[in-house]
Amino acid sequence: MPPSEKLPVKIKYLATAAKLACAAALAVSAAGPVVAQNAAAPAAKVTAATPAPKLVVVISVDQFSADLFTEYRSHFTGGLARLASGVVFPAGYQSHAATETCPGHSTILTGNHPAHTGIIANNYFDLSAARDDKKLYCAEDETVPSSSSKKYSASINHLLVATLGDWMKVANPKAQVVSVAGKDRAAIMMGGRKADELVWLVPTGLTSYPGVALSPTAQQAGTAIAAAIAAPRPPVALPAECGSHDIAIPIGDKGATVGTGRFQRDGGDFRRFMASPEADGAVLAAGAALRQARKLGEGDTTDLLILGLSATDYVGHSTGTEGSEMCMQMLALDRELGDFFARLDATGIDYVVALTADHGGHDLPERNRQNAWPAAERVDKALDPDAMGKAAAEKLGLSQPLLYGDGPFGDMYLSKALTPAQRKAALADLVARYRAHPQVEAVVTGEELAKYPISKRSPDVWNLMDKLRASYNPQRSGDFIVVLKPRVTPIPESGLGYVATHGSVWDYDRRVPILFWRKGLTGFEQPNAVMTVDILPTLASVIGVPLDMNKIDGRCLDLLSGPESSCR
Template sequence: MSIKRLTTALATALCLTAASAGLAQDSRPASTASAPAATAPKLLVVIAVDQLSADLFSEYRSHFTGGFARLASGVVFPSGYQAHGATETCPGHSTILTGNHPARTGIVANNYFDLAVGREDKRVYCAEDERVEGTASGSGKYAPSVEHLLVPTLGDLMKARDPAAQVVSIAGKDRAAIMMGGRRADELMWLAPTGLTSYRGTALSPTATQAGAAIAAAIAQPRPAMTLPRDCAARDIAIATDAKGGSVGTGRLARDGGDFRRFMASPEADGAVLATGAAIRAARKMGEGPGTDLLILGLSATDYVGHGAGTEGSEMCLQMLALDRELGDFFARIDATGIDYAAVLTADHGGHDLPERNRQNGWPEAQRVDPALYPAVLGKAVAEKLGLPQPLLYGDGPFGDLYFSKALTPTQRKAAMAEVLARLRAHPQVEVALTAEELAAHPMPTRAADLWSVKDRIRASFYAPRSGDIILALKPRVTPIAEPGAGYVATHGSVWDYDRRVPILFWRKGLAGFEQSNAVMTVDILPTLAALAGLELDRSKIDGRCLDLISGPASSCRP
């Protein structure tokens, strides 16, 4: 679903103006000839593209003519960093509008384990309330919640200063909408098979309800294969993923009617979020009042494509070029209103291609993880050797946080710890295995993010009440998926720069563009936007710093 199609479907119901509903789409970068206004923008637009690595942005930058080109005409930080080690969706989104690393946000992973939780399922999803009876951490079984986020978001701070400020957060994934939207958003929603949904018991606004119905109708319709642009032809090469004839690389993003996962793994999903954002902005008249409003958009399709087909095939090429067009259409609709707005785009993490294609494209060392490193397998082996109770070890995968059973006596725990560490540290695929005690004693890093050690990176994701007893990092180019499956051939989550580096792009009409290739961080976005909006911050409570967006002696970073 494109923003044009959904906006057309909603135009009559939402009583959009003729100029807005019938807008001729011109996504060329707007003129930056005039000086930027000294006053705060009326609207802040924050866009997070899930799994948009700095490498992916660089690879396609010369092909962009729409929304990405608009943003690239502004202030470009091509080497932004999700500086921490837990480069997953939830921790990454938690940094973007809080100004804090996961060590402060408390969002240490997509899932962590709380062995004291009262339910049978001890795994806890980052954006759930596990106290709700009858719930579990699995998809569709949890109660979505913001309770695990320990710090306020930009929207929370804006509402505290001015309760009339409007904050809306819309995303493909619930964790993206929640971690960026915070506790005080006026509207917060995400995509679902039924169109759009929000917290349990929360009714959508009339505009969101209408948008959701249009999205649900689109999901129900089959989508034919997309036409491969000439720019994508060189990437149209099949890569075998298993012995049964499975392959990726030549997909055209077709799907059957009602296939929600394939809908999410396509530009349609991003177009739906952008179109809904444009519709709700118009209905609420965001950016048209006396203060500054905040519109947050989380675009998830790039992540679904990256997991399902990798980052270097025709599938990702189709996604990147279509997303560029969708962003261009979205910006053009806001331009038509004449609102003074500032936009920023970044990502929650990067991503890495599947090892089978890496081995064909100049990196023969790329490999899949040894199944022996999965927590259940490792724990079973150690328990059997030492005669310890099982299950011994808990974890969400063969990297990240590992937790020992609470049933162990102190003596048993000491023996298990020594054996697990010895096995991990001797394994050829393991870069480092650090204990919680080692990390707690390590100071938070303060240097530029490109100079951080591996231990620094893991420390920035470490929050003692939720982090594991051991934190495991694999060596570079080791994909933590032992056997590829449908929709899951590649991933992210490592401590390495291909997962940490993301673009950070700022644009505002009248803002002279420049490029700064030195390392900045996503935690710098909140103080930068706060300065634009004239919002004072307690600097002792954030990890980021304001980025000066004005080239020359003037500064956009107010004291």
């Protein structure tokens, strides 16, 4: 093993071709980093009269639950430690029920719940769609003839509201917006319609919308990332802090285990690349390269750099949230963010950072049962919508397929071929079938939700209807929604790829940290519950961008600790 691979993750993980080559891309895109003469000088205290920062950096860490933040907070020494010294809202909420990647990202920079963004799930069904594949991906253009939910044409068409970048462009067309992410849906849902550059990771490096050519800097970064993906990676040494997490957990019936992984992979294994700190390092390096090439934060207006870090989600899905893999990922994320902020510091740019997550997550049931949740279990295959629909159709003498759904919980759609009487009978039968199952907490119909108002209460006291209503859009949501009981993992078998997931209405999937930092901003911790929809109005106030608050679900969060307020 090369000596560099023996370094603990917390020291330096991404000393790979991707990081080195992206640094080279920086060098050719400009003469070098602009180091302000007063970069090391103490910052003046931020007050209500302080001018707007020149750069807004918004970071989403996919599946970074409030539980993970709390568990590893004392171990952070890099970028996450810096953010934890700023303004901390440890009780942040993705308040809605559909705690998936696309809905969550749609709330962060729009200030709206999925009920208004229209992004109700990663995948939903439109049974009137003019194509055989009725399942729609949240970030696709289904009108493209070749597009399907599995091989789709990426698009922002399904997002119904404006993002922060869109509002900034209206206020000042010179403002630049760049969005870089591990996943397309993260880059798209946060980047908005007016982004100057919007890219995400693919096996060949970086890509954007169909027909959109990458900038020279993005091409260089993508080439470097592709080279890193193609190179095999030997195992990484286990940091001492992660020793207590290094326990093998059996999964499946073929002798497989998780909990002791070291991010080793074969060359070209994109899935394992994404489920490692390399992926976040690549996004951060590409973001730094694009920032410098475009001189974000160096002009006479405020610019926006958006970074979607997806590795934590892939690690959580592949190995769970409590093994050595997640421990190593948390330490590496902290270090990589620290390196990224150090690069920004060297420019002397006045920048503000907001970091949150698209949703939380929980551990795999096999490990949960050994810890505090002995009743944790995997979902019964009988709850699959195909199986439930078939049983109901046979009983009622109806044609199949009767029921459409993207898994054993969430939105369920009845066939459009039913007569009103048939639909009434099928709905009654299926609702009763799901409610009778011991793993089901509740079943709520779309008709019930349509009559229910969106809650204005604090998200920590929301009831089940409040959570479901915030995800309900009458044009896109199902005829009824199935809610599983706590700690029921909606993956029927382990050892076949993903072993853990999220998406439930329960707080372990809803709670996320919300962190703000700016040089000179007095740090404090606000324990009251807030929501990710509050991020947009908060940042808009900081940079002086006017909003139509009648179109926003969130509210401005005060980032000043004294008698003054940052909310204008």
